[in-house]
Amino acid sequence: MTQSVTSTLRRVMTLGLTLAVFGGAGATVYAGFALIAAQGDAGAVAVAPVSTVEVLQIEIADSYRVTRRFTGQIEAAARIDLGFELGGRVTEMLVDEGDIVAKGVPLARLDTSALVPQRAALEAELAALVADAELAQLTLSRADALLESGFRSVAAQDDARLALARAQAGIAAAHARIAGVDVQIAKSVLTAPFAARIGARLADPGQTVAAGQNLLVLFDAGPAQARVGLPPDLAARLRVGQSVTLEIGGATHQARIRQIRPDLDPGTRSRSVVVTLPAGLGPVLGDTVALVLAQVVPEPGFWAPLSALREGARGSWSVMALDPVPDGARIVSAAVEVIHADGAQVYLRGQLPAGARIVAQAPDRVAPGQIVQLAAGPQG
Known part of the structure; x- marks a missing residue:
């Protein structure tokens, strides 16, 4: 009996607790709706603005226009490495790096002290040969006169004629040797082959140089040029003498195409276009330059x-x-x-x-x- 009463009390308590929970939840929902309604009455919700x-x-x-830039390098119209054809000791270096020289101006000299006595000896030998030739000529003249008188044989006349010929040959050989020494003396002076600017000086006075050894680097003093590699199809559209736009050091200049090479560079597969720069520009050799080309693409x-x-x-x-x-x-x-x-x-x-x-x-x-x-x- 007691156990049954206890079980009944438990069911009553559980039911009461459940009803209390549901009642609390309902009250909360009602309060939320009331709050929302109150806010809705207070004002409308803001609408996002239209962008x-x-x-x-x-x-x-x-079509459209494309501006393309191709980088190249500034170079002199001509550049040579200059040296003596003969070896010897340098006595004078008459120019320095950066100097501007005219065509034919002496640049350097070799020691010619050994050539001076050699030429003097050849001149003395020549004088002796001239005297021998004069004597041979006189002997031949006398032999001819005696032969006509019957007092000289034909053999003696032949000897006189051949002696004169040997003397004349010796004179020619002496002249040739003297000319050879003169050539050596002339080649001991290094001269500018064209109006140039000295790029580098590779020797000093007192230095002994070999034949063909580079002493000076010369650049043409005329207007410089730029060499630019272009794609073959684009280079084919250009022509010699055409005006093009170059960018050098941030400045724009107009220049003319001097030459378009007919071959391809094996490394870059491009054709070299040589452009002559305007006179008086004074660019730095070896500096970079940009060739600007406008292309219309259909x-x-x-x-x-x-x-x-x-x-x-x-x-x-x-x-x-x-x-x-x-x-x-x-x-x-x-x-x-x-x-x-x-x-x-x-x-x-x-x-x-x-x-x-x-x-x-x-x-x-x-x-x-x-x-x-x-x-x-x-x-x-």
């Missing part, structure tokens, strides 16, 4: 600011086109292909017709399907 975008009206073009498309692009999946690109609606314009994503980029501008190809409008600045808060307002001001 305003800048608009660009596209213009379809048949490709339909339109220009747009780089900020109008949005990157999609797998490297694809798109712009945000505008579809007019009563409340403004709806954003529509339009796929495009980037043909060329030039700084902050890109040349695009897509299915957009001429006169279509796109968002010039594509902020992240703007998405396809969104209604936007157009910014006031000129568009296009």
